[in-house]
Amino acid sequence: MSQGHQDRKLAQASLANLFKIFTVSEQPGSTLARIDEEISNNLLGFLQDNIVASEKGIEELERDFSDFCIPEEPIFVSEQVEFLLDKLVAESVHTASPGFVGHMTSVFPYFMLPLSKIMIALNQNVVKTETSKAFTPLERQVVAMLHRLVYASEDAFYIENMHQSSQSLGAFCSGGTVANLTALWLARNNAFRPDGSFTGIREEGLMAALNYFGYKGAAILVSERGHYSLIKAADLLGIGRDQIIPVTTDAHNRVDVIALEKKLVPTGSREGQGHCCRRYCRYH
Numbered sequence: 001m002s003q004g005h006q007d008r009k010l011a012q013a014s015l016a017n018l019f020k021i022f023t024v025s026e027q028p029g030s031t032l033a034r035i036d037e038e039i040s041n042n043l044l045g046f047l048q049d050n051i052v053a054s055e056k057g058i059e060e061l062e063r064d065f066s067d068f069c070i071p072e073e074p075i076f077v078s079e080q081v082e083f084l085l086d087k088l089v090a091e092s093v094h095t096a097s098p099g100f101v102g103h104m105t106s107v108f109p110y111f112m113l114p115l116s117k118i119m120i121a122l123n124q125n126v127v128k129t130e131t132s133k134a135f136t137p138l139e140r141q142v143v144a145m146l147h148r149l150v151y152a153s154e155d156a157f158y159i160e161n162m163h164q165s166s167q168s169l170g171a172f173c174s175g176g177t178v179a180n181l182t183a184l185w186l187a188r189n190n191a192f193r194p195d196g197s198f199t200g201i202r203e204e205g206l207m208a209a210l211n212y213f214g215y216k217g218a219a220i221l222v223s224e225r226g227h228y229s230l231i232k233a234a235d236l237l238g239i240g241r242d243q244i245i246p247v248t249t250d251a252h253n254r255v256d257v258i259a260l261e262k263k264l265v266p267t268g269s270r271e272g273q274g275h276c277c278r279r280y281c282r283y284h
């Protein structure tokens with residue numbers, strides 16, 4: 001064992017230290033405090049100085065993350081931060097660089113950094129007002145604004161529904177996959193609503209819904225440019241991956257409506273009326 005290793009101060013797992021990490025902020029001069037200062041004073045400089053944009057291949061990077069045992073012994077925060085700077089931040093992607101071309105990940109406006117600190121410090125949970133208070137009406141207000149942007153309903157509609165706890169004008173999602181899944185979930189439930197003795201797909205499930213209406217299956221017609229997350233959504237919703245039906249697009253990448261019409265086939269309702277409801281048609 002080297003002399004340096006012998007002298008190394010070891011972190012202690014103790015109740016006192018556990019309390020400390022939730023109460024005592026980093027001391028001035030600590031690694032974390034220095035990083036915090038550098039980021040606050042000159043974010044771009046920090047990123048430029050710390051992201052090395054090396055040519056390392058993924059196999060080489062994987063070697064730094066090859067330990068699969070949760071460490072038994074604690075280590076100091078500063079030590080972990082050094083590791084993160086050296087092995088993670090250094091080998092990350094500089095999405096804020098003016099030369100970065102990414103289809104959806106880019107630089108944040110400068111004010112997001114201090115605001116994100118407030119968010120972490122507050123750590124609210126908007127699912128219930130006991131843990132969010134003003135954050136819940138704020139969320140509902142933002143959802144109403146976005147709803148109005150898309151659907152442009154009358155002012156009275158928003159006045160009545162915006163803060164109505166029994167209503168929801170939308171939902172924030174953690175990303176595109178969850179957004180697509182949520183939208184298709186609602187569409188599926190809307191297509192197989194309660195009807196006569198059928199209490200709805202939400203309660204009875206897909207099998208009962210198809211049996212009740214006399215269908216052999218359900219399908220989702222999507223643009224051929226549709227994201228692959230739609231396929232995962234079809235899988236999760238019990239519709240089936242094969243039931244995602246691509247529809248051709250025109251020169252401007254818009255769904256070809258004529259091609260869409262051609263994919264729709266009357267399914268034949270339970271009463272045998274042969275009507276074609278866009279929401280639950282079979283396809284060619």
Ligand SMILES: Cc1ncc(COP(=O)(O)O)c(C=O)c1O
Pocket residue numbers: 104174175176177178180227229
């Ligand atoms: C249209 C579309 N849907 C869904 C996704 C998936 O998003 P996420 O990675 O946030 O789940 C993307 C991401 O590229 C997308 O462009």
